[in-house]
Amino acid sequence: MAAITACAPGAAARAPQQTPLAATEADALAALLRLEDRREWDYATLSGLAAAQRPVVRRHAALAAGRIRHPSGRGLLLPLLADPDSSVAATAAFALGLLADTTTLTALSSRLDLSAIPETVVAEAAAATGKLGTEGARQALANLLRTAPLISPARLAIGEALLAIPRTPRGDLAPILRWVETSDPELRWRAAYALARRPDPAATPTLLRLAADPDARVRSFAVRGLTAPLADSSGIGAAQAAAVLRRAAADRDRAVRVHALRSMGTHPDAETIALLAQQTGSTDAWMSITAAESLGRLGPHAAAAAPALERATAQERPIALRSAALLALASVLPARASALAVDFAREPGWRARVAAARAHGALRSSQSELLPLVRDRDPRVAAAALESAVAAAGDPSTTVRPLLIEGLASPDVMVRAAALAGFAKLAEPSTLPLLLDAYGRSQADTLNDAGLAAVDAIGAVQR
Incomplete structure (x- = not known):
């Protein structure tokens, strides 16, 4: 039970619990966990425990109300924002953030007052306000950032506000920019995050400076x-x-x-492309793979880097890099990528064949090129090839429907899930009997992927 009480929001702000839980209180926390696990809304139980004498019980009642995410949770949580125990109030704010109910903006905004409200509560209220994602939420967060003192700032609350404000629409950057000047790196990196996370051309001069x-x-x-x-x-x-x-x-x-x-x-100039091409040869996988992916995003503009990408597909290079380079070549130099994909499809390693399947999907290759991979002996390859066949076909109703039906007969759950995802795109009422049969078969699977995919496909047909 100690582990239960230690993991809730606001736990760090309160003093260690000195008085052991009574048996009835332990039972209450267990009941709350059951309700959370079942996502079951039991107002009588929750409201009763939200009024319990011990803060630990009230706190967990608030947390359960948020995690269950029932609309009625708002009414239970709003009074707890003013709870005399700051850990309860902070948890109520956190829980309201889980509900993301825009009608709670006024109540949450009232907690963004560092002069009167404990900092832990302000911090959780700021995070919850950001999750509302409205213009009013931005204004509330901007007001906190604009008025909080730069000297000896409330790091926790300001940090949360800086992380939360990019969730809201664009607006005046001044409240964020003032925190770029702080000597506290914990707040500076959050300010940089806020500027980069919600792109705005007005932030570019500051970002150029922060790059140093x-x-x-x-x-x-x-x-x-x-x-x-x-x-x-x-x-x-x-x-x-x-x-x-x-x-x-x-x-x-x-x-x-x-x-x-x-x-x-995003930069198609020759000097940048040359540097990216050079980095595909890096022994640091993060660097080489990221460079290959960036060249792929540049597409034909990066044609000068095609030889470097082809070298990165060599068999002695790591398979993750080879796969990324092949997929990039599909955008940069499609003809060469198509030839290489054929070679990849002949390799004994299943990861290389998966890379071939994905490249054929990006190239929108013909069904005849994908068919051997769809029928590959390894279900991981077959599933990837089915996904690519659907992507390459554009209109799956006339070209890949037979392959999707074939995929439903697979003993492998992931192959059937891929086929069902294709049927979801098809969304033809005539396929409903097939989908219902596939759902019935999925009930014997140890994984639920095919079952969930069948539900999605049935839903797509019903729409």
């Missing part, structure tokens, strides 16, 4: 936001942003290097 911040976390989030479209829209220009990214690709911190390579996938 002494804290690696700040630099990593800064380079995430330096995409070519945003740099051009800001007036800074893509060329200046690309130059910063190329320098960041040699940063001493690995995360900064990887995020720089990822953002470089």
Whole structure:
């Protein structure tokens, strides 16, 4: 039972529980866990325990109300926002965030007052406010960020507000920008995150500067936001942003290097493409795979990097890199990727054949090229090939329907799930008997993937 009481939001803010739980209180917590596990809304039980004498019981009642996610939970939780025990109030705010009910904005906003409300409660209220995702939520968070003192700031509450505000619509960046200037790196990286997570051209000049911040976390989030479209829209220009990214690709911190390579996938200039091509040869898998993926996003603009991508598909290279490079080539130089996919499909390793199937899907290859992979001896390959056959066909009703029916007869649950996903795209009423049979068969599976896919497909037909 001690483990139960230690894991709830707000637990760190309260003093250790000194008085052992009474038997009735332990039973109450067990009852709450049962309700959570079943997602069962029992107002009489929950409301009674939300009014219990011991804070630990009230706190867990609040948590259960949020996790069950019944609309009536709002009425139970709102009074607990003002609970005299800060851990209960903080948990009530957290639970309201799980409900994400926009009508609770006024109540949550009233808790964003560092002058009168415990910081732990403000922090949870800020996180919950962000989950509402409305313009009013942004205004409430912006007001907190705008008015909180920069000297000796409430790090927990401000940090949560900075992480929450990107969930809301775009708006004035000034409340975020003032936290870029703080000497506290914990708040600076969160400010950089807030600027990069909700892209806005007005943030680009600041992100350029933060790319040289002494804290690696700040630099990593800064380079995430330096995409070519945003740099051009800001007036800074893509060329200046690309130059910063190329320098960041040699940063001493690995995360900064990887995020720089990822953002470089939006910059089609020759110098950036050459650097990405070079990085496909890196012995660091994070670097080489990210470089290959970025070249793939650039498509035909990265044609000069095709030889480097082809070298990355060599059998002596790691299979994860080979797969990423082949998929990138499908966008960069389709003809060469098509030939390589045939070679991959002949390899003994199932991962190479899966890579071939995915490349054929990206290339929208013919059914004849995919058929051997759909009928592959390894169900992992067959499932991937079925998914690619549906993607390549565009209209599955005329071309891959026979393959989907064949897939439903597979003894493997994942192959049947892939076939059922194809039927969901087909969404033909005439397939309903097949889908009902597939659902019935899935009840004997040890995994529920085919059963869930059958439910999705039946739902698609009914719509």
